[in-house]
Amino acid sequence: MDDLNTVGDLARDALAAYEDLLSLAEDIEDEWTYVNDLAAAWQERVGELINEQGSESATALEEAAISRAVDEIGRISDPHRAIDWLSTFPQIVLVTLGQRS
Amino acid sequence: MRFQDAAQDARAITYAAIQAEPVVAQTAGLLADATQAQLVLARAVMNGETLDPDGWRTMFPTLFGPTAEPSDRDRSEAILAASLAIADRGDQTRNQLRGALVESLTSELLGRRVGATDVRRERRILFDGVRAEIHPYDVTVERSGAAEAYDCKWGARGINADVLHQLEDARANAEAEDEVLRVALVVFDAELSCRVRLERQTAPHDRSGLVALESMGSLSG
Numbered sequence: 525m526d527d528l529n530t531v532g533d534l535a536r537d538a539l540a541a542y543e544d545l546l547s548l549a550e551d552i553e554d555e556w557t558y559v560n561d562l563a564a565a566w567q568e569r570v571g572e573l574i575n576e577q578g579s580e581s582a583t584a585l586e587e588a589a590i591s592r593a594v595d596e597i598g599r600i601s602d603p604h605r606a607i608d609w610l611s612t613f614p615q616i617v618l619v620t621l622g623q624r625s
Numbered sequence: 626m627r628f629q630d631a632a633q634d635a636r637a638i639t640y641a642a643i644q645a646e647p648v649v650a651q652t653a654g655l656l657a658d659a660t661q662a663q664l665v666l667a668r669a670v671m672n673g674e675t676l677d678p679d680g681w682r683t684m685f686p687t688l689f690g691p692t693a694e695p696s697d698r699d700r701s702e703a704i705l706a707a708s709l710a711i712a713d714r715g716d717q718t719r720n721q722l723r724g725a726l727v728e729s730l731t732s733e734l735l736g737r738r739v740g741a742t743d744v745r746r747e748r749r750i751l752f753d754g755v756r757a758e759i760h761p762y763d764v765t766v767e768r769s770g771a772a773e774a775y776d777c778k779w780g781a782r783g784i785n786a787d788v789l790h791q792l793e794d795a796r797a798n799a800e801a802e803d804e805v806l807r808v809a810l811v812v813f814d815a816e817l818s819c820r821v822r823l824e825r826q827t828a829p830h831d832r833s834g835l836v837a838l839e840s841m842g843s844l845s846g
Contacts, residue, residue, distance in 0.1 A: 555782070562781075562821045569817065585686035592683045599674040608672045608780055611818040615665045615838075616684060623662065623687055 531621050532578025534590045535570050538617045541594040542567065542610075549610055551603035559607055566614040573622050582621075589620045626772065626804045631747045631761035643721045644729070644746070652707040653729035655700065657737070657845070662687055663697075663704050664838045668813060670708035671723055681705055720779070727777040727813045731764045731836075734844035735773070743768050750774060750806070752798040758791055764811075772799070773807040775836075781818035784810060789828035796832060809834030816840065 549559040593616045600606050666685050682689040688701040711722045735744045747761045766773035774795055776788050792808040799806035812819050816837035
């Protein structure tokens, strides 16, 4: 994460990790459409954050927070839990980067 | 329209023990006064893989960083500890505790608005000439002329046709008896995720309310 120094960089890094989470969640075939609709909705929301605040400098605490959140979803191996995190992970990203003081 | 205790079958007895675990009421009490960011923290920890508190503190700098107000930070620490206590259980128990937590939080918040004595748990709603639903409503407010019924879910994925039909049927049956029954889903998840889930549902839900993480406080006022 050494080169990540804007809100946009961190948000895009989060979205890249989110793709892997989506792939895992897609293993639940009955929920395939739902998980893709859900992911699209949250990707759009994070995209709005990038448009609005993407050029702002990120702090070291924010970099560490997003890195830790990415690490957390990287630990998930259960596709059912991945569906839970398709909703939870972007909320963490938005709380961290979207509510900057 | 009248209310009745649910049958005390094996499932109900087992679940009552879950509901009675002290960590459920303790966590609900903390979350009743939580900010939205603190609610997201609780959801993340109780969904999480890691039990390392420092990792969670790192993940939420707005709650645990140097700019956090000391009183908010204290509550965040208490929520983190309580959430980890629930997360540190086997998957099945964790799932049950999370469900019981949403019900307890709903009861706590409703009690602040209507008084605790009018708030009940696990109740069936009976209507003349209508076969009663087997499954009870998670939380009810039993006041003449202003009754309410809630079904509580940990996540948006819990929203399904059965739940929506049960709520709408109760509302419609009450209306047929010239009674007022407000019905709503309480979901411990973001409204966006709930809306995405609801868009895919063909079961009627236009007249059912939705209380999500962002609007949890609306239950109390």
